[in-house]
Amino acid sequence: MDLLKTPAFAAHVESLLKEHHTPGVSIAIVHDDTFSSAAFGKSVISSDAGSEERDCTPDTLFDIASCSKSLTAAAVALLVEDDVNFPNVKWDSKMSDLLPEDFVLEKDEYTRDVTIEDILSHRSGLPSHDSVYMGTKAKRPDTAKSITRKLRHLPLAKPIRSSHMYCNLMFTVATHLIETLTDKTFSEFLQERIFAPLNLTSTFLQPSSVPPADRDSRLACGYSYRESTSTYHAIPVFDTPEDQGAGSIITSVNDYIVYVHALMTHAPPFTQAIQKALVTPRFALPEYNDDRERLQSSTLIGLGWEIFYYRGHRVVQHDGSISGLTSTHFFLPARNFAAVILCNGDAGYPAVAALVRELIDQTLGVEPSQRLDWPEIFTRGRGVRGEAESEDADGEQKNEEEKAPSSIDTAGAKDMAELTLADQPEKERGSEEKYIPPPFPTSDLPLDRFTGEYHHAGYDSFVVGVRASPEGGEALFIDAADRCMGFGIALEFVCRAEAGGDASSPSPSEVKFLAYLTDVDECETEILEAVFVVDGDDRTDAGGKIGKARRLGINLDEDIEGLIWFERV
Structure with a gap:
């Protein structure tokens, strides 16, 4: 029986949504080339502003936030694989050789030595600096090129390859590399090299690229729950061209699971070499000593992916989170199993994380008596660690109390x-x-x-x-x-x-x-x-x-x- 379609699973998911103040969620899985999807709750809830309530479906469109990063890394991989047109593009190629006018860091040795794989594995020595991104309404809006040229003015924090510091900026820089080398926009490159070959007709870069009819009928609204007033605050999805590559992909679970499956199974346009390059660990984070990481190894950092072992099985995953939206996608290569989970609540991480473990346990055939109460475990620890953004430079958990005197x-x-x-x-x-x-x-x-x-x-x-x-x-x-x-x-x-x-x-x-x-x-x-x-x-x-x-x-x-x-x- 299809797990996603059982009444018990539906009741379980609805309970998680209610507990974690998340209006809706879409889930897609593929196991041994058999696809299945389901959705629960609402993609848009009614409000005093007059918005019409809409059900969440497997074709609902979400902004998937940092789940976009795996796609950016895969796009770069296509250049690395193309020895005919891009013979100088290798994972260990120096960024300053490929972008000599634009890629300049604060110190000469960093400019000289940082490589493609360094920027895609968060080990360039540059910390997040997220506040530098200027939006479309700013006096001087940013582009991928302007973000790249800002790097020379940003303080570095650690020696190259010595620490893992999550850096959205470098994934935007990767798109500038693609645009410069191919003479195409990042959107055009994705469409020609990935979306069209995989027939991804519901995947876009930026919400403005979504056809108007679909924007009006299929695009999920993000929500943040206000504990003080017990109300939802709607957070509309809007264009952020300044952070392309780090985020900004709009897709449905029915579409994105096709991409994840293709990468997992080495289906065109991807190859076994591409998958191996993306999921080969470049950095290891320290272990976490709490219940949320039971049965799990420490996390390894790939290119646009994170890798860990759960019950002895390798899991390749990346989460995403922006205001009002939470997402994840993952696959187990040895089990030929993958899933995409997208929801429209920024408090939804505990629910999403619990569902990931439950789906894996189901796939592995773990006896019910041997399964943990993952919803309880992640709810108890909801204050920390959604994804790598909540880790410090050395991969250690942050104590919320340390953020303020x-x-x-x-x-x-x-x-x-x-x-x-x-x-x-x-x-x-x-x-x-x-x-x-x-x-x-x-x-x-x-x-x-x-x-x-x-x-x-x-x-x-x-x-x-x-x-x-x-x-x-x-x-x-x-x-x-x-x-x-x-x-x-x-x-x-x-x-x-x-x-x-x-x-x-x-x-x-x-x-x-x-x-x-x-x-x-x-x-x-x-x-x-x-x-x-x-x-x-x-x-x-x-x-x-x-x-x-x-x-x-x-x-x-x-x-x-x-x-x-x-x-x-």
Whole structure:
């Protein structure tokens, strides 16, 4: 009997969706060349905004987020395999040899030595730097080429091949490589070399490529559940050309399972050599010592894939997660089994992770008495490790408490942010009416000394403004909703500190703040350090007041020692 079609399985999945506040999920599997798919719940739920409720089906279209990375790596593999047209493209080819004008890193030895396989296995020495992506509504929107050329301005964090640091940027760089070498857009290359040969008629790069009729009837909306109000916040899917390669693939489970099956079975356009190259480990992460990893080896990093052993069987997998959406795809080569799971809730990871283990147990024929309660195990540990993004530079689990000083209570900031978002109409992110987090009262500081535009060659510009505080008075804020992964920053004054000398010396003065960075869509808040520097003779006026700020530093990437510094424009 087809597992996906049994009443017991349907009831189980519906229960998981309800528990994890996820409207819908689509699942497709293939075992010994027999395909099956099913869907549960809703792809769109009704709202006050007037959206019509739609059932989730196996043909529902989802943005699959980082599950796109395996496709990017496979696209590069097609160039590596083509000795006739691209004889210089090998996995160990130096990126700077292939893109001499564009691929330049902060240090010459990195520029000289980083290879194709380094950028596709997250071991280039460059940390995430996700905040550099400028979205389509920005004054200066990014492209794959502009992202590549920004690399020279971004601080490196580790020696090459010494650490695993998840880096979306490098997968976007890989698409610039493809576009430069083939003289085609990444979308054209995917269509000609992968989508058309596999007859993937429901797979696209960017939602704008989806035919209008299908966009209106088949595209799932993402949802983030608000615990404070027990409501769903709709997060529409929109174009993010700036991060192509790292994400932005729109597909259905019925389509994407065909791609995964072709890669697993070496079907054209893929070969055994391509599959072997993609799933050969390039880096090993440390073991995890908790129940979620029971019966499982440590994770190995391939090219666009992660590999681990579960009950002694090799599993090749990659997850995906963006605001409002969670996804995964995996295959067991020795068992000729693969699956794709796509859902439209950003709280859905525990459900998806549990379903992966349950499907594998079923395929392996594990006796019911020997199976673990995976839903309970992953629910108990829902706060950590969805995929590699939640690991630090050495692959160690992050402690949520380490993200903020222990003496600081972040609850108030998060509640205020959620309240502000709840009062706003649902809209496409990046529109003119942007989310701005609630600021904090900033004592009696002369705020005009800090306001203005600050620029970094890699991170572009932050504009520091002033707005009324809910707690009275005015406060500083930064609206960064025009970035791909949009956010806002509310600044809370901490102290003023002399970096050196006394009040009459030309040494700089630092004014320190807590920066409450709140994600535009999910309302998740983290506390960062922010420092304004007042330089030279303008440090103080005759009355000893703070002079005009010249620089702004914020620790925007946790793998970087120190702050990212923006200079006043």
